[in-house]
Amino acid sequence: MTSLIALGGFDAKGPACFLLERSGTRLLLDLGRGPDHAARPAIPPAGIGRIDAVLISHGHEDHIGALDWLDRIGRPPVFASAPVRALARNAALAQALPLESRQDIAGLTVETGPAGHAPGAVWLRIGGVGGLVYSGDYCAEGGLFAARPLPPARAAVLDCSYGAEPARLRDQRAALLAAIGSGPCLLPAPTGGRGLEIALACLAAGHEVSLCPETLRVAEVMAARPGWLAPGAAAALSTLLHRARRIGPDDPLVGVIVAGGPNCGSGLSETLGPRALAESVPILFTGHLAAGAPAADWVSEGRAQVLRWNVHPDLATLRAMLRDTGAETVLPAFAPPAARAALAAALPGPWGEQGRLAW
Numbered sequence: 001m002t003s004l005i006a007l008g009g010f011d012a013k014g015p016a017c018f019l020l021e022r023s024g025t026r027l028l029l030d031l032g033r034g035p036d037h038a039a040r041p042a043i044p045p046a047g048i049g050r051i052d053a054v055l056i057s058h059g060h061e062d063h064i065g066a067l068d069w070l071d072r073i074g075r076p077p078v079f080a081s082a083p084v085r086a087l088a089r090n091a092a093l094a095q096a097l098p099l100e101s102r103q104d105i106a107g108l109t110v111e112t113g114p115a116g117h118a119p120g121a122v123w124l125r126i127g128g129v130g131g132l133v134y135s136g137d138y139c140a141e142g143g144l145f146a147a148r149p150l151p152p153a154r155a156a157v158l159d160c161s162y163g164a165e166p167a168r169l170r171d172q173r174a175a176l177l178a179a180i181g182s183g184p185c186l187l188p189a190p191t192g193g194r195g196l197e198i199a200l201a202c203l204a205a206g207h208e209v210s211l212c213p214e215t216l217r218v219a220e221v222m223a224a225r226p227g228w229l230a231p232g233a234a235a236a237l238s239t240l241l242h243r244a245r246r247i248g249p250d251d252p253l254v255g256v257i258v259a260g261g262p263n264c265g266s267g268l269s270e271t272l273g274p275r276a277l278a279e280s281v282p283i284l285f286t287g288h289l290a291a292g293a294p295a296a297d298w299v300s301e302g303r304a305q306v307l308r309w310n311v312h313p314d315l316a317t318l319r320a321m322l323r324d325t326g327a328e329t330v331l332p333a334f335a336p337p338a339a340r341a342a343l344a345a346a347l348p349g350p351w352g353e354q355g356r357l358a359w
Helices: 067-073 082-088 169-180 194-204 213-223 233-243 269-278 294-300 315-325 337-346
Strands: 003-008 017-022 025-029 053-055 078-080 102-105 108-114 122-126 132-134 155-159 185-189 209-211 256-260 329-333 356-358
Touching: 003 155, 003 329, 017 132, 053 067, 078 082, 082 213, 155 315, 169 194, 185 194, 185 269, 194 209, 194 213, 194 233, 194 256, 209 213, 209 233, 213 233, 213 256, 256 269, 269 294, 315 337, 329 356
Parallel strands: 025 053, 053 078, 132 155, 155 329, 185 256, 209 256
Antiparallel strands: 003 017, 003 356, 017 025, 102 108, 108 122, 122 132
């Protein structure tokens, strides 16, 4: 029998961590922290028994932020894609997950494919068609990072972060560009994700764009790895690198400013956010408002806006993911109970009601 237990990532937005047991092998899929209150997976100090390897879907904090707990699980090898390893600067990410590869890891066949969403993001299929497909965080609409449909598998862990959200990214893009208008605007965003997608859209719409140094570093790393980009994205990224201004903590707030730290609690946006409020520069948040960070308070006080930019599956994408995998049992990941209930009502399927699967 094969089993999967969510040590994090079920009934809440993060942290991602799933324990897969198959044919005597025990793998962890991601080992994250946060995003709310720096939450960590349910791994006690004494550990959870032998772990043969950790497979990383992508480099966001809620998927790799608990790698400092490797001692708790016996310091197994950690596998991640080349862009993730280049950007994370974490020596623990020592083993490679090549693009669209098939390899043996601890006696199991592990296949990868690009998942969009973030630099070097991959989906994983473990054990072939009779095994498990793990989408990680998935988005095929962004137009910057490469994405491929999920393969068939008997069981699946799917990114259900948005529940039954019907809105499409093309409409959200239009709404965001309309809201920016002609004046300066601060757009806090993850450096390794939608920040670059937003910057490319703003540049194409004729806006002057400023990027924080870390977002520029991500652009440079990905420009050197065009195989991980969507068709045509390498040329657009090259143009952005040529035309975007670099902004620092004391520079004037001019044009569209894309700064790291999606909730103004980290990165350059932690400094630029209060400056923007003081100078009456609009702040537009585009993702999850993490508990304990400034963004949620500013939005509730009417001092900033939220205009979502999809980086997770909408309802139509989830319908396609269910069809493509053909899974008999599915764990809906990263969705709180209300979002899971809405999804089950809008899209009947083999959704698991508990944070575990067995087949």
